[in-house]
Amino acid sequence: xxxxxxxxxxxxxxxxxxxxxxxxxxxxxxxxxxxxxxxxxxxxxxxxxxxxxxxxxxxxxxxxxxxxxxxxxxxxxxxxxxxxxxxxxxxxxxxxxxxxxxxxxxxxxxxxxxxxxxxxxxxxxxxxxxxxxxxxxxxxxxxxxxxxxxxxxxxxxxxxxxxxxxxxxxxxxxxxxxxxxxxxxxxxxxxxxxxxxxxxxxxxxxxxxxxxxxxxxxxxxxxxxxxxxxxxxxxxxxxxxxxxxxxxxxxxxxxxxxxxxxxxxxxxxxxxxxxxxxxxxxxxxxxxxxxxxxxxxxxxxxxxxxxxxxxxxxxxxxxxxxxxxxxxxxxxxxxxxxxxxxxxxxxxxxxxxxxxxxxxxxxxxxxxxxxxxxxxxxxxxxxxxxxxxxxxxxxxxxxxxxxxxxxxxxxxxxxxxxxxxxxxxxxxxxxxxxx
Numbered sequence: 001x002x003x004x005x006x007x008x009x010x011x012x013x014x015x016x017x018x019x020x021x022x023x024x025x026x027x028x029x030x031x032x033x034x035x036x037x038x039x040x041x042x043x044x045x046x047x048x049x050x051x052x053x054x055x056x057x058x059x060x061x062x063x064x065x066x067x068x069x070x071x072x073x074x075x076x077x078x079x080x081x082x083x084x085x086x087x088x089x090x091x092x093x094x095x096x097x098x099x100x101x102x103x104x105x106x107x108x109x110x111x112x113x114x115x116x117x118x119x120x121x122x123x124x125x126x127x128x129x130x131x132x133x134x135x136x137x138x139x140x141x142x143x144x145x146x147x148x149x150x151x152x153x154x155x156x157x158x159x160x161x162x163x164x165x166x167x168x169x170x171x172x173x174x175x176x177x178x179x180x181x182x183x184x185x186x187x188x189x190x191x192x193x194x195x196x197x198x199x200x201x202x203x204x205x206x207x208x209x210x211x212x213x214x215x216x217x218x219x220x221x222x223x224x225x226x227x228x229x230x231x232x233x234x235x236x237x238x239x240x241x242x243x244x245x246x247x248x249x250x251x252x253x254x255x256x257x258x259x260x261x262x263x264x265x266x267x268x269x270x271x272x273x274x275x276x277x278x279x280x281x282x283x284x285x286x287x288x289x290x291x292x293x294x295x296x297x298x299x300x301x302x303x304x305x306x307x308x309x310x311x312x313x314x315x316x317x318x319x320x321x322x323x324x325x326x327x328x329x330x331x332x333x334x335x336x337x338x339x340x341x342x343x344x345x346x347x348x349x350x351x352x353x354x355x356x357x358x359x360x361x362x363x364x365x366x367x368x369x370x371x372x373x374x375x376x377x378x379x380x381x382x383x384x385x386x387x388x389x390x391x392x393x394x395x396x397x398x399x400x401x402x403x404x405x406x407x408x409x410x411x412x413x414x415x416x417x418x419x420x421x422x423x424x425x426x427x428x429x430x431x432x433x434x435x
Contacts (some may be wrong), residue, residue, distance in 0.1 A: 005021050006035070007114070008117050017113065018241065032051055081154055111136060116205060123197045154361070155361060185204055215231065238412075248325060264295040265324075269299040272300070283306070283311065284293070333390060335354055341366075
């Protein structure tokens, strides 16, 4: 089986697809990944073939405000979400599609796997079925399908509890449709019309999932808010865990043997331009504690970017191997990227989540809803907020108990096994089989 993966040039979008590509590669299939050139060496080192995006859409999301200077004018919320969906993702569609066609000519895939925001696949999915390979969607954030209570993606609110809250959510949904989803769909449809294919009949991100032949969600049902009509082709597969990358500080084992508390702080790989937002407050909150080992990952930024001194109890790395580090962690403090959150829950680690941009409110809301942690709902938590939230989690066993309950559900899934079975069956038999 030949499988072409397609991802926007964003670390959190590329990494899950690369994990899936390695799973299939190790099972004897031929795989390739079509994305930004900044990932070329990483992809090739995984023995996966690489195809580059066209230069005009090969932006570097580590410097997103430099690539899109006007983006800095918008605060987190509907206006920034509208800008990101239109300018960063939808506008890339024609060039992404042209490059995708070129990649398929060189690598005639049986299956194309795309992530949540790779709009370059839409002209392929909306064209004649007989002219395209099988298609699979691999989610890199929360499910983009209609919730049972009608609330759209973005606000990050828990399921409605009563009729009054449902009505409130309906008003929010109308406002979000007017402000975001309808303008984005209209914008996408103009581009699709220019490309000679039909327009979308549903919101953009919902269409990205529903137009595929199968939907793979790297999570578990218990971490998702109830859906209105779960499609049969939706399959939860559990957490995708990267293998063999990042540091494993030797101090971890020593800390466990000494009974010290291990706190891990990460701002992720995108919202890490200013490590003074979350990393520094955590260091200042716990840097004087001999009973604490504080682990810091900068998400690839140089360690010199940390805007405070590193105390004796603090170990900093650009990258950590979460699969080996998380089993030692007592509390994770994070901006709440989807991969980080699901990987932590896979190991039953309770967390403090901050962050208001991208999908952070949705992830933080689910952490709070499952009882697995506390969502601070801010981009700039104070030292007091961080200290209070972490200490509350440490002294309230319910948070770890809920996180461990989530871990039990995650352990009923094996992402590698599900990927091999579901995608292999789709191509071999043309079926979207239920798990």
